[in-house]
Structures are given as structure tokens and as C-alpha cells.
Amino acid sequence: MTNKKDFLSSLAEELEGEKKGVSNDDFDIYQAANKKGDELRSYKNLDYDFEQAKKTAPKAAPQPTKTVASEPVKRTAPTPTPAPAARKATLRDGKEPDSFQQEKLQKIEKKPFKLDPKLLVAGIIALLLTGAAIWYFVFAPKIPMPNFVGQTINDVGAWAKQNNIPTSNIIVNTEFSTEFDKDVIITQDKTAGSKIKDTTPLTFVASKGANPDDPIDFPDLMNMNYTEVKDWIETNKLSKTKINTQYNTIVEKDKVINFELKTGTESSFTRGSTLTINISKGAAPAGTVAVENFVGKTIAELEQWATSKKIVVEKTEAYSDTVEAGKIISQGIKVGESLEEGGKLPVVVSKGKAVKIPNFVGYTKEMLEVWAATPENKVTIIKKERYNAAAAGNVIEQSIKAGSAVDSGSVLELTISLYMPQLETNSRAWYGKDYLELVKWVDDANGKGANMAAGAWDGEEASDEYPTPGQIISYRCLDVNGNQLPHGANGCARPLPIDAKIAMKISNGPKTPKATPTPTPE
Structure with missing residues (x-):
């Protein structure tokens, strides 16, 4: 089917x-x-x-x-x-x-x-307005950009800090400029008035000043006056060219007395060459003295001048690594300024190079010898020895505080460790010796900081072995509390501690009396 x-x-x-x-x-x-x-x-x-x-x-x-x-x-x-x-x-x-x-x-x-067209249009408009609000409040730049051209790098830094702008977002390139001074902003990559974010990268170009290697025509300074010299310096931005004014009875006021070119020559003069120009202030007023330049001169030269001008010299001394001893490091009144007769001229005189004292504690004998052999460490070292737990030969104290600067030839006392006092060199070193010899040895050790004591605390007894009264029969070494030290039979076999005690037993004569000789018959 x-x-x-x-x-x-x-x-x-x-x-x-x-x-x-x-x-x-x-x-x-x-x-x-x-x-x-x-x-x-x-x-x-x-x-x-x-x-x-x-x-x-x-x-x-x-x-x-x-x-x-x-x-x-x-x-x-x-x-x-x-x-x-x-x-x-x-x-x-x-x-x-x-x-x-x-x-x-x-x-x-x-x-x-x-769909209703009106509702569709309203929805689109609402969506656009929402997006615009989100963009404005979340993503839109809000920080207005200033015009920093002509302002300094520090001004940029202060503005960035105020607006929470990380310095890592700011790049500052530099270039030489004759128009702008050093550290002044030449250009900026963001247009002034525009809006930026705190994450926006910013690039500025700042001036390094005029190029010091630029060649400058050297003028006839000796025929120029103060105003002309000043204009020449300012026009060419010669940062290392200085003007000094001083009284002078020969050169008229505002004329150049002399100049000193410390770097280069007149034919190779550049913006960065060091030049000092001295200009006359004319004759000094009556009763006043024009101060001269004494820096680098000896104190004897200054005192001779001060005597002739009736000026009092106030001298202080200081160490200097560059100015040799006896020469002037600085003066308290500038060159060219006036000083009334009887006035004081403060100066600082060099003591030469200072000897800087290190921390000698812990120095070994070899380390100390190396330091003393260095030419600039010219001090007189006096050593003294003392018993101490430090290794023998190590420095344990110094008379001049570490870090101090002292004159060449200063006396420096150093304390050297002798380690601990050593009583024995063999187990019977002191048997049979007069006990006063041991007492003297203790006194000598105490003079070096041992702080020991010795005595016949174990008493006296007769001895045929040591028949002479005062001979040491036995001795023991004790600690500061009177306990026998553990090393050796009598506790004296090792270096003794500070504050040790030595107990002695001494002879008071022979145990067996000497036989009386029988008289010989006549």
C-alpha cells in the first residue's frame, strides 16, 4: 500500500x-x-x-x-x-x-x-545631543593656551603646574638669540588662544642668549667716554665685559683710564671674552681717598699705602687654595670708591692652603705614614702610646678634631694603642725576683693607661729556694673584683685586662737556719 x-x-x-x-x-x-x-x-x-x-x-x-x-x-x-x-x-x-x-x-x-517620522527625528536629535555632551565634558580640550613668547621658562613651568600638566609633556629646545635674553621663550608650537588638554604635548624654543663665540669688533676704548662704552657693551650683549669707576687726578671724568683683556686678544675678541674697563670719576673730593685695587698684592704693600693715605687697615685671615699666604684675597671697599682719611679698609689675607684633618681613629701605622708623606699635609705629629683593646699600632685618639682645617706646621698629637699589658714571657718569669721589680713594672704600665695594682697580698714565708728576703715565691693575676683570671696556673699567662691586680707571696728568709761555724782552736 x-x-x-x-x-x-x-x-x-x-x-x-x-x-x-x-x-x-x-x-x-x-x-x-x-x-x-x-x-x-x-x-x-x-x-x-x-x-x-x-x-x-x-x-x-x-x-x-x-x-x-x-x-x-x-x-x-x-x-x-x-x-x-x-x-x-x-x-x-x-x-x-x-x-x-x-x-x-x-x-x-x-x-x-x-514608524512615526516625528519620533524618528526626535530620537536622532536626542542621540546627537547626548554624543555632543559626552564629547564636550569628557574629550574636548578645555585649557586655554597662553602666549608665552617673551616670557621665561619659569613662567611656563608655573602655568603647567597650575593646570596639572605633567612636565614630561613639555619639551624646551634652545637656540642662540640676540633678540631675546637667556631663558626667554622665542616660539611655541600651539597657537595662543587655542584649547588644549592636560595630556597635549607642548614644544617651546627658548633663548640661550647671544652666542658667546660671535666675533665682535674691538673699538678704540682709550678714546671713548663712559656713555659710549656702556652703549657698546649693551648693543653687543657683552656679558663678560665690566666697567669699574675710580677716582683719578690725571684722567678726566668719564674717560677710560685703562682696560684689561683677560681672555683672547683685540683682534680675536668675541662676545664671551673677559674684559674689564676702568673709567675715571675725576679727582677725589677734598679729605677723601680713592680706594685702589689691592687684591693679589701683599699685606705689606697695602699697609704702606694705608700709612701714606692715613687709612686704617682691618685685617682678617683665611685659608685659600689659590692665593698664597700673605697676599690679599678680597677687600671690603670697591675699587674707585672714596674713603675719608682715618677710615677703615677691611681686607682678607690668605693663610695659604689649609691642612684638613681627617678622622685618624682606626688608622694603622702604615696608613698614618702614607697620610703624613703627602706634601699638603704639613703638620708636626707627636705620638704617645697607651694600653688599649685596639690592635697594637692603631690610632685611638687625636688632639685636633676630625674635619678641622689647620695651618701648615700645626702640632697634631696622636695616641697609639699598645694593646693590653703583657706580664709574662715564660711561666717562671718573675719567680725569685725582688718583688719591687714587679711593682716598678706595674707603675710603668700604669703610666701608659694600664691602671693596675700589685702587692704582697698573699703574705710572707720562709723559703729555702728563695732565701733572700723580698724574693717572689709565687704570684697570681686577678681581675678588678679580686677573682683569679682563668688563663694559666696563676692567671697571668695572657695579656692582662685594664684594672688587673697582681698578688704576690714573698720570702722573709730561709726556712732552714744556717749552721753556726765551729771555732777553730788556737
């Missing part, structure tokens, strides 16, 4: 095909009603003769129509159906359908959704 598919099976296959991506463009949605119940049927180019089916199908009571809605699908023009008499009712697979009940088909139309 041939298996036949009903419409529900066909519909299920078509729906499964839609899930798998099969196009349903040629399907229409219909209402179907029969006595078995409401069913939704769809047909796609079925070679099926509905008129013939109606004629052959048995009559059935009409069923109530039920409308089933579904989403609208794309529709195409239906394929023309051949005349009923010319075709036989078949399904697409060529099989005849099972029995048919009377069906009433009704096509469902669903109106497409339409």
Missing part, C-alpha cells in the same frame, strides 16, 4: 526547511477548516487540482472558520492553475492525496509596521 502524506506533514517539512535556510518566498498563508479541526496549510506550486477534489470529495457539514495569524512573508504572483478537466489531482511527489474534506481557504494580510 502506497504511503501518502497529508498536508500537515508537508507543512512540517516546509517549516523545517525554513529553519535550515530554505526560502519561503513563494508561500502564502491560508485559513483552513475541516471537520477534523482547524489546521494551517501552506502550498508551494503544488500540482493539485482543487476543483476536481471538490467534485470527488464527499460533502461535509461546514465547520466554523478559525483565523490563524502569522508573520507576513514575501509574496510572488501565483502560478496559473490548469483547467480542472485537463489535470488530475496530484501532489508534488506524484502521489494522489488521501480523502479531502471540504475546506474554506482565506488569505491573511498583516499590515507592515510604520
Whole structure:
């Protein structure tokens, strides 16, 4: 018997095909009603003769129509159906359908959704306004860029700090300029008045001042006056050219007395050459003295001049690594200024190079010899020795405080460690010796800081071995509390501690009396 598919099976296959991506463009949605119940049927180019089916199908009571809605699908023009008499009712697979009940088909139309144009425009405007607000408050630059041209690098730094702009975002390049002074901004990469962020990189070009290596024409200074010299300096930005004014009875006021070119020559003069120009202030007022330049001169020269001008010299001394001893380092009144007769001229006189005293504590004998052999360390070293726990030969004290600067030839006392006092060199070193010899040894050690004590605290006894009164029979070494030291039979075999005590037992004569000689008969 041939298996036949009903419409529900066909519909299920078509729906499964839609899930798998099969196009349903040629399907229409219909209402179907029969006595078995409401069913939704769809047909796609079925070679099926509905008129013939109606004629052959048995009559059935009409069923109530039920409308089933579904989403609208794309529709195409239906394929023309051949005349009923010319075709036989078949399904697409060529099989005849099972029995048919009377069906009433009704096509469902669903109106497409339409969006209100006003609502669409309002939504777009709201979206644009929201985006603009986010951009303005989050991303838009807000810091106004000033015009820093003509201002200094410090002005840029202060502005950056005020606006929380990291200095790592600021690049300052430099170049020589005769128009702008040193550290003044020449150009900036951001236009003044524009807005920037605190993360925006900024680049500035600052002036290094005029190029010191630029050649400058050297004028006839001896025929120039003060105003001309000053204008020449300012026009050419001569940073190392200075003017000194001083009283002079020979050269008229505002004329050049002399000049001193310390670097280069007149033919090779540059902006960076060092030049000092002395200009006359004319004759000094009556009762006053024009101060001369004494820097680098000896104190004897200054005192001779001061005596002739009735000026009092106030001298202080200082160490100098560049000015030799006895010459003037500086003076308290500038050259050319006036000083009344009887006035005081303070000067600083060099004591020469200072000897800088290091911390000698811990120096070994070899280290001390190396330091003393250095030419600039010219001091007189006096050594004294003292018992101490430091290794023998090490410095333990110094008379001049570490870090001090002293004159050449100053006396420096250094205390050298002897280590601890050593009583014995062999186990019977002091047996049979007069006890006063041991007492003397202790006194000598105390003179070097041993702080020991010795005495015949173990008493006296007769001894045939040491028959001479005062001979040492035995001795012991004790600590400061009277306890016997642990090393050796008598505790004296090792270096003794500071404050040690030595107890002795001494002989008071022989134990066995000497026999009285028998007189020889006459």
C-alpha cells in the first residue's frame, strides 16, 4: 500500500526547511477548516487540482472558520492553475492525496509596521545631543593656551603646574638669540588662544642668549667716554665685559683710564671674552681717598699705602687654595670708591692652603705614614702610646678634631694603642725576683693607661729556694673584683685586662737556719 502524506506533514517539512535556510518566498498563508479541526496549510506550486477534489470529495457539514495569524512573508504572483478537466489531482511527489474534506481557504494580510517620522527625528536629535555632551565634558580640550613668547621658562613651568600638566609633556629646545635674553621663550608650537588638554604635548624654543663665540669688533676704548662704552657693551650683549669707576687726578671724568683683556686678544675678541674697563670719576673730593685695587698684592704693600693715605687697615685671615699666604684675597671697599682719611679698609689675607684633618681613629701605622708623606699635609705629629683593646699600632685618639682645617706646621698629637699589658714571657718569669721589680713594672704600665695594682697580698714565708728576703715565691693575676683570671696556673699567662691586680707571696728568709761555724782552736 502506497504511503501518502497529508498536508500537515508537508507543512512540517516546509517549516523545517525554513529553519535550515530554505526560502519561503513563494508561500502564502491560508485559513483552513475541516471537520477534523482547524489546521494551517501552506502550498508551494503544488500540482493539485482543487476543483476536481471538490467534485470527488464527499460533502461535509461546514465547520466554523478559525483565523490563524502569522508573520507576513514575501509574496510572488501565483502560478496559473490548469483547467480542472485537463489535470488530475496530484501532489508534488506524484502521489494522489488521501480523502479531502471540504475546506474554506482565506488569505491573511498583516499590515507592515510604520514608524512615526516625528519620533524618528526626535530620537536622532536626542542621540546627537547626548554624543555632543559626552564629547564636550569628557574629550574636548578645555585649557586655554597662553602666549608665552617673551616670557621665561619659569613662567611656563608655573602655568603647567597650575593646570596639572605633567612636565614630561613639555619639551624646551634652545637656540642662540640676540633678540631675546637667556631663558626667554622665542616660539611655541600651539597657537595662543587655542584649547588644549592636560595630556597635549607642548614644544617651546627658548633663548640661550647671544652666542658667546660671535666675533665682535674691538673699538678704540682709550678714546671713548663712559656713555659710549656702556652703549657698546649693551648693543653687543657683552656679558663678560665690566666697567669699574675710580677716582683719578690725571684722567678726566668719564674717560677710560685703562682696560684689561683677560681672555683672547683685540683682534680675536668675541662676545664671551673677559674684559674689564676702568673709567675715571675725576679727582677725589677734598679729605677723601680713592680706594685702589689691592687684591693679589701683599699685606705689606697695602699697609704702606694705608700709612701714606692715613687709612686704617682691618685685617682678617683665611685659608685659600689659590692665593698664597700673605697676599690679599678680597677687600671690603670697591675699587674707585672714596674713603675719608682715618677710615677703615677691611681686607682678607690668605693663610695659604689649609691642612684638613681627617678622622685618624682606626688608622694603622702604615696608613698614618702614607697620610703624613703627602706634601699638603704639613703638620708636626707627636705620638704617645697607651694600653688599649685596639690592635697594637692603631690610632685611638687625636688632639685636633676630625674635619678641622689647620695651618701648615700645626702640632697634631696622636695616641697609639699598645694593646693590653703583657706580664709574662715564660711561666717562671718573675719567680725569685725582688718583688719591687714587679711593682716598678706595674707603675710603668700604669703610666701608659694600664691602671693596675700589685702587692704582697698573699703574705710572707720562709723559703729555702728563695732565701733572700723580698724574693717572689709565687704570684697570681686577678681581675678588678679580686677573682683569679682563668688563663694559666696563676692567671697571668695572657695579656692582662685594664684594672688587673697582681698578688704576690714573698720570702722573709730561709726556712732552714744556717749552721753556726765551729771555732777553730788556737
